[in-house]
Amino acid sequence: MNRTFKASVVENKKLINNHYLITLNPAVKIRKPKPGNFFMVAVDTGLDPLLKRPFSVHRWIDGNFQLLYRVVGKGTKILSEKKPGNVLDILGPLGKGFPAPKKNRQVILVAGGLGVAPVFSMAENIKNRAPLLFYGTKTKKSLLLIDEFRSLGIDPTVSTDDGSFGTKGNIINVLKRYLTRNSLPVTRYVLYACGPEVMLHALSHLATEYKLKGYIAMEQNMACGIGTCLGCVVKTRKGHKRVCKEGPVFPIEEIVWD
């Protein structure tokens, strides 16, 4: 199955300020993406913007897929203006997704901001494993998918920077407190996280401190999405690795932070 295809917009819905959920219908049958996989999306037909934009798969529903995105620059702005019927050029699914958790592990999902998009996809996949979810955002208004998580049987532990919902403060501290209060041996936990760099960085400190294992999804500017431009590398203990190819999901201990 070719990974270059066209997909038409089924729906492009504003969820909250600047956040959109787009549903795409591929013109051909495509591979089913795994949680943590991503698609490169050409938001327009001209030569500006030039490059495709990477977005994590959020949901896969009967051959259609959904992306959850935030308007941050010109590409996402243009994407937000797309209407049902518009057709987009897409490449994917790409990258290495989240590996399945080993048996007997207590899965801890950690989402920061829009990192919730792929984390939800993972949650859906392993809902029968009763994962825990730690989810932090700036403020109550930017919380997404709470009902959807609940309908998977997951009750999110939430924190907001301004305290407008859940605990006030950052979610890694909330997770830390949870771990200190809990008696399970750390080897029983496994982390699956996606969020802003500062959150992942803090999580990696926590993981080192508590000797936790787990996986994080990284972001980096991308040109090709298929491993050839070498543009998207991150520093790892084994040298530069490509987010689009060896990632976006990496074992948490592998990443070297500046």
Added chain:
Amino acid sequence: MNRTFKASVVENKKLINNHYLITLNPAVKIRKPKPGNFFMVAVDTGLDPLLKRPFSVHRWIDGNFQLLYRVVGKGTKILSEKKPGNVLDILGPLGKGFPAPKKNRQVILVAGGLGVAPVFSMAENIKNRAPLLFYGTKTKKSLLLIDEFRSLGIDPTVSTDDGSFGTKGNIINVLKRYLTRNSLPVTRYVLYACGPEVMLHALSHLATEYKLKGYIAMEQNMACGIGTCLGCVVKTRKGHKRVCKEGPVFPIEEIVWD
């Protein structure tokens, strides 16, 4: 009244193969364009295509205006994909339109191909002067507006390159034959023409030969449309003149052909 404005697409209708009629509704009240005036249209919001595209005003209907255009390159392709509700950035009306014909003159309108767009606008304006229309196209299928001309009381004399409608051959020859068969003194005629360069060139030869006066609408690549880039000049007997400012309509004898 500012000549930079936004207009929303009311309708964007394919007339025949590659030819479209777009109806635009300005967001603010704009100056009423004259026949021969043109608008610069930004077909998209990105930086490619970069420049606005020039289009002659075709019709003005109660504050809305229509452009008649052909898909020839990337800008017009994108324009043809616009849907009702899409909003375009526009500059205009621009340029010098066709001057009103002097009293007692027999107006001869000459249109080649899509040159019919502004010629129709002129015809509408002076329909009470019983103008003659000579209209040439490649083939019967590319003839436009025949009914509309008739409803103005004008019965077009048509030629097609392939003879599929009207006389076979080019319209300037048809006009020439008409003139040779007619007894009106040449000073009674005045030409108003728009069409491909080769047609206008041939018309200017005819005008010289028959000492006919008249006006032709020229085209040239444009950047600004308001006279500042000096990009759109044509050679005239008085040096380079700007199509966007001194034109697009020029006295026929003024243009110097290579």
Added chain:
Amino acid sequence: MPKKKNIDLKVQIGKLKLKNPVMTASGTFGYGDEYAEFVDLNTLGAIVVKGLSLKPKQGNPPPRIVETPSGMLNAIGLQNIGINSFIKKKMPFLRECKTRVIANFFGDTIDEYVKAAEKLSSVNGIDALEMNISCPNKQSGWIIFGTDPKVTYKVISAVRNSTNLPLIVKLSPNVTDISHMARVAEDAGADALSLINTLSGMAVDIQTRKPKLANITGGLSGPAIKPVAIRMVWECSKKVNIPIIGMGGIISSDDAIEFLIAGASAVAIGTANFIHPGITAEIIKGIRNYMSSKGISSVKEISGSIKC
């Protein structure tokens, strides 16, 4: 961050004081008058007029412009009405504008440069000169003045000695080491540098197999060249002590601010005027908003503030 109330947009280019750092790029704003309908000219930092020569010039035959991806090529061929007509027909209007007027000029020979500079220097209402050295030099086989350091030095010092007005030298970007040319210009007495002029480029019609411009090659401008321009401003600002006017592809206040951060003291808006005739005023507003939201009181604090 607290929103600032007192925003100081004033900048100084040599002796020349501007109310704000936003100027127009030569050749893209005519002689100012055509734009009066779209932007309040009094709000501009300066108007730089279309390049002038001693005698009027017809310029190149058409076609003179062609669009390219996020850019355009032009080969106007420096068409202009000549200095005399400019003084007579355009200066009366420009003198009334509450902004600085900068006369861009050029010549075919060093002598023509000097004469043009002298003539323009005596005109009431011209606040500074910008000399365009991206023009072919008749005396050395029509090689561009601005690409041979020795010729560059010679023509600039000659002009320097013939005017007391602030002298801005507009460098050609089509060189191996722009910072070297910048130093040459500084040594020769330039009060400021404008960069960049257009990149030399070309386009071919694959149907006719003819160049799309009658002149064959032309100058590439617009957003496409911005990364090259930013790099050159940055390189030069590290090497010279005179102020730099940055230009090349500015289409928004973000772009203008990028040039300032990279090392420019002021910016000029070119091709963007063709696309949005009111863009200059919007860019001034955008710089003000940026400063306000960041709590920056003087635009001078932005210039060269890049953190490498």
Added chain:
Amino acid sequence: MPKKKNIDLKVQIGKLKLKNPVMTASGTFGYGDEYAEFVDLNTLGAIVVKGLSLKPKQGNPPPRIVETPSGMLNAIGLQNIGINSFIKKKMPFLRECKTRVIANFFGDTIDEYVKAAEKLSSVNGIDALEMNISCPNKQSGWIIFGTDPKVTYKVISAVRNSTNLPLIVKLSPNVTDISHMARVAEDAGADALSLINTLSGMAVDIQTRKPKLANITGGLSGPAIKPVAIRMVWECSKKVNIPIIGMGGIISSDDAIEFLIAGASAVAIGTANFIHPGITAEIIKGIRNYMSSKGISSVKEISGSIKC
């Protein structure tokens, strides 16, 4: 015009015979394998691999790429697996492809260039070498090999003397007179020229005031640079007798044909591979259609057919 049936796409670059003029540009096609899914590699004129050095290179820290209007800046820093790993891990696959394999390489010193060339020349399945001289020269203060004619001549002749393979020299476009550099390369023994490499550029984040690339500056590629590339191909093709491989912003067969008309004998597709991984095959098809519709039987007739 009658539609042609017999379309001959074959071209020759020095001794190197290609089945068609469409190659991949170094650094944009990896070592070929990643693209096998998107394009039948056997249909390509040649695969030019990512630039190789004697020892593996880590390259620059991220961020390494940033989009610009109709273009992108990259500062990969020549990350590569090194010649030994390339031979062991990548050549077995490439040897099986029914296309030409061109090894792009570079060094920090003339000696490294020579050693790399020698090593690559002994490898079964490598059909030609492309030397990238847009790299800093350790021995002369990290100034680019390709910007100083004397150094350029020296490094090319040294490599020339150490290989019998067709030697393609990839010129740096960041010079005042590209046609002079082209003649220098020809004199030094190059069998063909590749042009252009990326233009030096830069972008700054106005929020953080930091360069958007960790390396500060990077190379500009993509459609934005096409007009500069076309102009350089045209200028050089008038001055040298060796064939030119044109590249810089090709995104369609129309672009490729434009390069051929301007004077290129073959073309290379770079940044476009990132956007449409199957683009190379489409461009070959497009050239064929153009020839068919124009009644052109050999692609060689197109090369340099510009009418000025």
